Amino acid sequence: MNAVVLDHITKTYEAGKVLAVDDVSLEVAAGELFGLIGPDGAGKTSIFRILTTLLLPDKGTASVNGRDCVKDYKAIRRSVGYMPGRFSLYQDLTVAENLHFFATLFGTTIDANYDLIRDIYEQIKPFSDRRAGKLSGGMKQKLALCCALVHKPEVLFLDEPTTGVDAVSRKEFWEMLRTLKQQGITIVVSTPYMDEAVLCERIALIQGGKIMSVDTPASVIATFPVQLYAVKAANIYRLLTSLREDTAIDSCYAFGEYVHVTFRHDTDQDLPQWQQKLAAQGHEQVDVKKISPSIEDSFIRLMNEKQNVQP
Amino acid sequence: MKQLLVFIRKEFFHVFRDKRTLLIMFGLPVVQIVLFGFALTSEVKNITLTVIDQARDVNSTQIINKIKSSSYFIVDESAINYDAVSTAFKKGTARCALIFPAGFGNDLQDAGQAQVQILTDGSDPNMAKTVINYLTAILTAYQQEISPGAQLPYRIIPEQRMLYNEEGNGSLNFIPGVMALVLMLVCTALTSVAVVREKELGTMEILLVSPFKPLLVLLAKAVPYLVLSLANFTLILVLAVFVLHVEVKGSILLLFLVSTLFIIACLSIGLMISNTTNSQQTALLLSMMGMMIPTLIFTGFMFPLENMPWIFQMISYVVPARWYFLVIKAVMLKGLGFSYIWKETAVLLGMTVVALSIALKNFKIRLS
Numbered sequence: 001m002n003a004v005v006l007d008h009i010t011k012t013y014e015a016g017k018v019l020a021v022d023d024v025s026l027e028v029a030a031g032e033l034f035g036l037i038g039p040d041g042a043g044k045t046s047i048f049r050i051l052t053t054l055l056l057p058d059k060g061t062a063s064v065n066g067r068d069c070v071k072d073y074k075a076i077r078r079s080v081g082y083m084p085g086r087f088s089l090y091q092d093l094t095v096a097e098n099l100h101f102f103a104t105l106f107g108t109t110i111d112a113n114y115d116l117i118r119d120i121y122e123q124i125k126p127f128s129d130r131r132a133g134k135l136s137g138g139m140k141q142k143l144a145l146c147c148a149l150v151h152k153p154e155v156l157f158l159d160e161p162t163t164g165v166d167a168v169s170r171k172e173f174w175e176m177l178r179t180l181k182q183q184g185i186t187i188v189v190s191t192p193y194m195d196e197a198v199l200c201e202r203i204a205l206i207q208g209g210k211i212m213s214v215d216t217p218a219s220v221i222a223t224f225p226v227q228l229y230a231v232k233a234a235n236i237y238r239l240l241t242s243l244r245e246d247t248a249i250d251s252c253y254a255f256g257e258y259v260h261v262t263f264r265h266d267t268d269q270d271l272p273q274w275q276q277k278l279a280a281q282g283h284e285q286v287d288v289k290k291i292s293p294s295i296e297d298s299f300i301r302l303m304n305e306k307q308n309v310q311p
Numbered sequence: 312m313k314q315l316l317v318f319i320r321k322e323f324f325h326v327f328r329d330k331r332t333l334l335i336m337f338g339l340p341v342v343q344i345v346l347f348g349f350a351l352t353s354e355v356k357n358i359t360l361t362v363i364d365q366a367r368d369v370n371s372t373q374i375i376n377k378i379k380s381s382s383y384f385i386v387d388e389s390a391i392n393y394d395a396v397s398t399a400f401k402k403g404t405a406r407c408a409l410i411f412p413a414g415f416g417n418d419l420q421d422a423g424q425a426q427v428q429i430l431t432d433g434s435d436p437n438m439a440k441t442v443i444n445y446l447t448a449i450l451t452a453y454q455q456e457i458s459p460g461a462q463l464p465y466r467i468i469p470e471q472r473m474l475y476n477e478e479g480n481g482s483l484n485f486i487p488g489v490m491a492l493v494l495m496l497v498c499t500a501l502t503s504v505a506v507v508r509e510k511e512l513g514t515m516e517i518l519l520v521s522p523f524k525p526l527l528v529l530l531a532k533a534v535p536y537l538v539l540s541l542a543n544f545t546l547i548l549v550l551a552v553f554v555l556h557v558e559v560k561g562s563i564l565l566l567f568l569v570s571t572l573f574i575i576a577c578l579s580i581g582l583m584i585s586n587t588t589n590s591q592q593t594a595l596l597l598s599m600m601g602m603m604i605p606t607l608i609f610t611g612f613m614f615p616l617e618n619m620p621w622i623f624q625m626i627s628y629v630v631p632a633r634w635y636f637l638v639i640k641a642v643m644l645k646g647l648g649f650s651y652i653w654k655e656t657a658v659l660l661g662m663t664v665v666a667l668s669i670a671l672k673n674f675k676i677r678l679s
Binding site: 052082084086087100106 | 329517520522
C-alpha cells in the first residue's frame with residue numbers, strides 16, 4: 001500500500017490569485033525515503049501542510065496511510081511526525097523539557113520509544129539543560145527531529161530539514177534518515193539542495209507548483225537526453241556571453257567554475273577543435289570536457305523545457 | 312489528564328522565564344495602588360489659605376485660630392491687601408483666600424450681622440467647593456459658639472453620617488476600582504498573547520499536528536494566569552489593608568470566590584482575543600486599549616454612571632469590571648453577603664460562558 005497519495009491536488013492562496021500547488025499527483029510507497037526537490041516557492045511547504053492536515057486543498061484528495069487528509073485529520077495527526085521548515089520548538093524550554101512535552105502530548109514517554117531516537121538524542125544529550133533557543137542550527141534540527149520521532153510515527157514529514165545547517169551536520173542528518181528508514185518509517189523530505197536529491201530513494205522535481213518528474217535519482221539523470229559538456233576559461237563571464245551567441249548551442253549556464261553546455265544537434269563534438277575555436281575568440285586557459293549530468297542539470301533542463309512549451 | 316498537567320507546567324515555565332511578564336503582572340498593581348493611594352487623591356488637605364484680616368479684632372482672630380487648628384489649611388497671612396491677593400491668584404501661588412473687612416467684630420456685635428469674603432480658584436471646581444464647605448462649616452460652628460442662646464423658633468439641624476466610611480477615607484472608593492482595573496488589564500493582556508504567541512512563533516504548527524484538544528490548550532493557558540492573578544489579588548488586598556488602612560468588612564472567602572470568578576471572566580476574554588487575532592501586537596493593542604479605556608470610564612469608580620447618557624449606561628452593562636466593582640464594594644466595604652450580589656455574580660458567570668464559547672469556537676484547528 002502507498003503511504004502517501006496525492007490525487008490532483010490544487011492549492012491557491014489569497015482567494016485564488018496565487019497558485020501554489022498546480023494539479024499535483026504523487027504516490028509514496030510505504031517505507032520509502034522520498035524527496036521533494038525544488039527551489040524556494042515551488043510549493044513544497046504547501047504540499048507538506050496539506051498532507052499534515054494543516055491546510056485544506058482547493059481541489060483533489062490526499063491521504064496518508066489510507067486516511068483522508070480532510071475527513072480523518074485527527075487520525076493523521078496522531079500517527080505522523082512533522083518537522084516544519086522553520087524551527088518550531090519552544091525556545092524558552094530546555095532540550096529535555098521540549099522532548100518531554102512532546103512525548104506527553106502524544107500520550108507516550110521518552111523511554112517508551114527511546115530506541116528510535118537514541119542515536120540522535122545521544123548527540124544533544126550533553127546539552128539537555130540548555131534552552132532550545134540557545135542551540136546551534138544543527139543541534140536544533142536534531143532536537144526537532146527527536147521531538148517529531150518521539151511518538152514513533154508511521155510517516156515522517158520533514159520540510160527542508162537541512163536549510164540553514166552546516167555541511168557536516170547536513171551529512172549527519174541524512175545518515176540519520178537512512179537509519180530511520182531501516183526501522184520501517186516512511187519518510188517524506190523536501191530540500192532545495194540538489195546534491196541531497198541523490199540521497200533519496202525516489203524524488204519528485206517540483207517547480208512553480210508543478211511536478212516535472214518523479215523517479216529514482218539515477219533514472220532522472222539517465223533520462224537526460226543529450227551529451228553534456230563543461231567549459232572553463234579565465235574569464236567565465238566573457239565565455240558565457242560568447243557561448244550564448246553561438247547558434248549551435250542549445251543551452252549554457254554557469255555551474256560552479258564551469259559552464260555547462262548542450263548542443264542543438266546531439267552529435268559528438270570535436271573537443272580540440274572547439275577548444276581552438278574558443279581560444280581564437282580570445283578566451284584564455286580554455287578547458288573543454290565531456291561530463292555526465294547531475295540532478296541539477298536535469299532540473300534546469302526540465303525547467304527550461306517547461307518554459308519553452310508555455311511561453 | 313497527564314497531558315493537561317504537562318501543558319500547564321509548560322505554561323508556567325513560559326511565564327516564569329519571561330521576566331517582563333512577571334514585572335507587569337506584579338509591578339502594575341503596586342504602582343497603581345501607590346499612585347491612587349498617595350498621588351491621585353481627591354481629598355483636600357494641607358491647602359494654603361491666604362488670609363487678610365483688616366479688622367484685627369477679637370472675633371476675627373478667634374476665627375483665624377480655629378482655621379489654623381483644623382488639619383485642612385495652612386494659613387498664610389503675608390498678603391496685606393486685596394491687590395496682593397489678586398496677584399497671587401494670577402500667579403497661581405494662592406488658590407483660596409479669606410478676607411475680613413475692617414470693623415468685622417463691631418458689625419457682628421452691634422448690627423448682629425457681619426460679612427467675610429471667601430475667594431477660590433474656580434478653575435478647579437472640586438477643590439473650590441471643598442474649600443468653601445470647610446470654611447462655611449468652621450464659620451457656622453463659631454457662630455453657634457458665640458451665641459448659644461440665640462435660638463431661632465424652628466431649626467432643622469442636619470445630622471450627617473457617611474455610612475460605610477465614617478472617616479471619609481478616600482482610599483475606600485478607589486480600592487475596589489483599582490482591583491477591578493488591575494485584574495482586568497493583567498488578566499486579559501497576558502492571556503490575549505498566550506495563544507497568538509504560539510501562532511507567531513510557529514509552535515502552533517506542530518501543536519496542531521498532535522492529538523491535543525483545543526479545550527486542553529485553552530485550559531492550560533488559563534490556569535497559570537489564574538493562579539498568578541489570585542496571588543496578585545492577595546497582594547492588592549494586603550496593600551489595601553496594611554498600607555491604605557482599608558478595612559475588609561465582609562467575608563474574605565466570598566471576596567476570593569467572586570474575585571476568582573471575575574479573573575476567570577477576564578481570562579476568557581483574553582483567550583477570546585487571542586483566538587481571533589493573528590499577531591501578538593494586535594492582541595495586546597486590543598486588550599490594553601480596548602479594555603483599559605472602557606474599564607476606566609464605565610466601571611463607575613472615576614465617573615458616576617448615573618450621570619451618563621443612556622447609551623453609555625448601556626455600554627457599561629457589557630463591561631465586566633462594572634459588575635465586579637459593585638460586588639467588591641458590597642462585600643468588602645459594606646460587609647454584605649451573597650444574597651445581595653447574586654445578580655452581579657450571575658452576570659459575570661454569563662459573560663465568562665459567552666467569552667469562553669467564542670474563544671473555543673474561534674480556535675483554528677488548521678492554519679488559515
